[in-house]
Amino acid sequence: MATETQRSTGRRRNPATRATILATAFAVVAELGYAGLTIEKVAARAGVGKQTIYRWWPNKGALVLDAVLERTAGAGSDGAPAELPDTGDLEADLSAVLVATVEEFADPDFDRALRGLTAAVIEDAELALAYRERLDGPMRELKKRRLRRAQEAGQLDPDVDLDLAVDLVFAPIAQRWTERSGDLTPDGARTVVRHALRGLAAP
Amino acid sequence: MATETQRSTGRRRNPATRATILATAFAVVAELGYAGLTIEKVAARAGVGKQTIYRWWPNKGALVLDAVLERTAGAGSDGAPAELPDTGDLEADLSAVLVATVEEFADPDFDRALRGLTAAVIEDAELALAYRERLDGPMRELKKRRLRRAQEAGQLDPDVDLDLAVDLVFAPIAQRWTERSGDLTPDGARTVVRHALRGLAAP
Structure with missing residues (x-):
């Protein structure tokens, strides 16, 4: 066979x-x-x-x-993605991650390669599944783990769904990149995190 | 010539x-x-x-x-997009818009056609510009106009940038659609609006 x-x-x-x-x-x-x-x-x-x-x-x-x-x-020699930073300051930690993402997008080769992959994922449901299982999913788990610790520490609404929390923090910058609908700056990334976390805070 | x-x-x-x-x-x-x-x-x-x-x-x-x-x-005979609903209840109005978007994505033809356009926009900077000027831009202006009225009524943080506010409310569902990273439901759309508006409220 x-x-x-x-x-x-x-x-x-x-x-x-x-x-x-x-x-x-x-x-x-x-x-x-x-x-x-x-x-x-x-x-x-x-x-x-x-x-x-x-x-x-x-x-x-x-x-x-x-x-x-x-x-x-890249970084990890075993190919496993690193844990997200956890200094206890959720806003600073997520800002650091999102600022790093903005900086990655500024690398023209990385920008174009990721655009190629993203364009393919949008149209190809099978590739989207592989993308979710192997790239987006593991990253999402790391983000949720960091948010879950914050939730347990009382820094987030105990009822909020963590997938929704990930989307609220990370989607605005990702979408702005996808559609080139606005500037991508470290300050912009920090402002998104500040408002998103305010929206996710314990009421 | x-x-x-x-x-x-x-x-x-x-x-x-x-x-x-x-x-x-x-x-x-x-x-x-x-x-x-x-x-x-x-x-x-x-x-x-x-x-x-x-x-x-x-x-x-x-x-x-x-x-x-x-x-x-579609709807408007002159091709101009309609104004966003304004009942005075910002959360209800934005939820109605986002729920309608979720319902549009559920139409298989519309889903695939918009996936085709979005994939092309991601890779083609010139098409992205036309997309922004002719489709995303006018819709964004309507959203900002609705948010500006809410801001003037004291329902939103007076310092918040309205482009960022649009992204915080609308990008999570759009990104979930793009990457097929989660279910798209009317309830999910309403929950996104609730948290996003909490994050954008006057402090």
Whole structure:
């Protein structure tokens, strides 16, 4: 069976080749956008055969998701995302996270690669599921964990749904980036956090 | 000059042909997504020549933007968007608007067409500008006008930036739709409005 072959080959995949392919895919989507990326182009630039890529990634959506994941996981050597800061000052901690996000968006390569992935996720429900399970979901869990501690410390409304709390804090800046509907500045990020937390505070 | 020819032909364009092309473009992007839409397909299905479409819309982004705009402007016969409700109860008024948005997203054709346009806007800065000027901008002005009246009535923090206020109220649901990161329900929409307004209230 083809699937069996893929699986057994998958187990033997070479980490250096994998890293080269992902870095190349990231560069290609940053340069040409999602519509402009083809498996052929990535293969040619990475110096591997198309079949090597198809053996590990079923389509370009899966490849671009892994490429962005590899870049954002970045810091931790095990690929696991770091815990959110917890100094006890919720507003300062969330502001630090959101300001870091604004700074990431200011990197043109990261901006374009993430735009490519986001555009694909919007139209492709299957890719959206993978995106949620592997990128957005784990980040969301970290955010909820930080908010849950604040809730337990009486800093947040005990009845508020934590998914809604995450959206209220993080969606305004994300949406402004998606639609280019306004400036993205560290001060703007801090103001969003201040008002969102006021809206989520214990009544 | 080609541009002059386009302009003078543009002045004489037939409203019925225009409506047919836009309705067809809406149906095609709803069925095939933005990547699957080509000017050729729209022309064939609408029973017009490709050149008729290119004479009025320079590219498929402009065509899809107009197709969505035509559908959303819908209600008003002059194409101008209606004023937001103003019963004096800000929370009820904004909830009504956001619940209507959630209901619009539940229409599969509208959902897919708007996903196509949004995906294109994310990657295409020029289309994003047209989107902002013609679709998001006018809607945003209506929202700000409603919020400004509430601010003048002492219902909102006098120092809050109204663009930020719009984002705090409307981005959480929009982002949840974009990334399919959670359920979209009328109750969820109302809860977002309640917390967002608490965050924007006069301190």
